[in-house]
Amino acid sequence: MIGDAYVILKKDLILDLRRMENFVAMLFFGVIILLVFSFALPQDEEMHKNLAPGVFWVTFLLSGILGLSKSFQMEKEMGSMEALLLAPISRGSIFLGKMLGNWIFVLVMQCLLIPLFSLLFFAPAMDHFGEMLALSALTALGFSSLGTLLSGLTTDVRFKEILLPILLFPLLIPLLLAAVRILAGILVGEGFQGELDWLKLLIGFDLIFLIIAYLTFDFVMEL
Amino acid sequence: MRYSSILGWLSLLGLALTAYLVFAWAPIEQAMGFVQKIMYIHVPSVLVCYAAFFISFLASIGYLWKREEKFDVTAYAAAEVGVIFCGLTLVTGAIWGRPTWNTYWTWDARLTTTLILFLIFVGYLLLRRFVEYSDQQARFAAVIAIIGFLDIPLIHQAVTWWRTLHQTSTLFSKKAGVIDDPLKWMLYLSIFVFYLLFAYLLAKRVELENRERALKRLLANAD
Numbered sequence: 097m098i099g100d101a102y103v104i105l106k107k108d109l110i111l112d113l114r115r116m117e118n119f120v121a122m123l124f125f126g127v128i129i130l131l132v133f134s135f136a137l138p139q140d141e142e143m144h145k146n147l148a149p150g151v152f153w154v155t156f157l158l159s160g161i162l163g164l165s166k167s168f169q170m171e172k173e174m175g176s177m178e179a180l181l182l183a184p185i186s187r188g189s190i191f192l193g194k195m196l197g198n199w200i201f202v203l204v205m206q207c208l209l210i211p212l213f214s215l216l217f218f219a220p221a222m223d224h225f226g227e228m229l230a231l232s233a234l235t236a237l238g239f240s241s242l243g244t245l246l247s248g249l250t251t252d253v254r255f256k257e258i259l260l261p262i263l264l265f266p267l268l269i270p271l272l273l274a275a276v277r278i279l280a281g282i283l284v285g286e287g288f289q290g291e292l293d294w295l296k297l298l299i300g301f302d303l304i305f306l307i308i309a310y311l312t313f314d315f316v317m318e319l
Numbered sequence: 320m321r322y323s324s325i326l327g328w329l330s331l332l333g334l335a336l337t338a339y340l341v342f343a344w345a346p347i348e349q350a351m352g353f354v355q356k357i358m359y360i361h362v363p364s365v366l367v368c369y370a371a372f373f374i375s376f377l378a379s380i381g382y383l384w385k386r387e388e389k390f391d392v393t394a395y396a397a398a399e400v401g402v403i404f405c406g407l408t409l410v411t412g413a414i415w416g417r418p419t420w421n422t423y424w425t426w427d428a429r430l431t432t433t434l435i436l437f438l439i440f441v442g443y444l445l446l447r448r449f450v451e452y453s454d455q456q457a458r459f460a461a462v463i464a465i466i467g468f469l470d471i472p473l474i475h476q477a478v479t480w481w482r483t484l485h486q487t488s489t490l491f492s493k494k495a496g497v498i499d500d501p502l503k504w505m506l507y508l509s510i511f512v513f514y515l516l517f518a519y520l521l522a523k524r525v526e527l528e529n530r531e532r533a534l535k536r537l538l539a540n541a542d
Contacts, residue, residue: 242466249459254449262445263463266438267470270477293480301473308469312462315383318455 100185104193118166126159126209130216148218149279163201164243168251191313198240206232227282235275238302245309249316274298326519333512345505354418361411363513364404371401376468379461391457396524405437428479435474439467
């Protein structure tokens, strides 16, 4: 099972590397959102300090969702969806491969987004790069578990561009709240120590939806 | 007479009786005064809404397990009725909130949880609209109902830590004498009547959905 998932993951990553435009588009979208925030919000260092966690995660959600919708769209366009489903591997392996692909994709984006965030919105963020990346890894896990499931679900649906966020964002509210709180703790220099309850909630969310998405993916991907 | 018409007449009589008793018999609550009477709509609505979403959740599991259409029809009908009562809860809550908290809306844990619940199931109904009627629609909707329902405890925990203002549940409070007897019995009666109304609406909606599907099949065969 792990081997099958690894093959799918490798395939997706190679495709992503060859078609950099997806990644570049996603990154630039993130930059544009940060710019919009800088223009829309007052230029006040003190205020930016309070707004920083929220702005960071909203940017993450909006640009991350672009990455999600591409992961099954790609299979659709090349007509390889049926082949993938007919392959003698479990649906769970397909899910794991795709999910990890999205996870790595989003994490690489975060590696670049954190410096940009520091540059465009909140300069002290760069001092906490390591912690922010670790938190991003946890947040992105829950995000890509639910996101992969729902993007698989909406591939064939009309108006999927609008339906995916409508379905996904309300479900992600606990994840968003936890991530904002923990990031606020990190930015004032408390690290993860300040918000241990929220950290537990975040990890709980990741585990619950990783398992549920893994189990329900079978029903989404029936031929 | 069919059982749904019996339910219909019973709930009509019950609603008339409740409306009469609420104004003629139930005493005015001391602290909140006359506005408190909206409780007899607000509390039953939210209880019906929980019951409806729970039925939808169970029926969705039933569908994925047994693949019988009756489960799908029940899940759909219950979700739709649930969304109506959830909306009713939000509206009556806002009307109640204005005189008691001096604001229509506040980001309190219970309000926020109910709103997110509302949004998740509105998304569920939209998905039903956007996917062509098929077993695919049934599977997709079932997956959303299941993950939506399982997300509720997490959402509730997250927004409770986030903030809380709503009075705790008086009805399920373990302390004796929190709620006066006449008020309590009035509330029990209105809850009972609302459940009757719910059962009626659910039965009607299931009936309608079955007819709609029968018609669709007929038309499909005619072509």
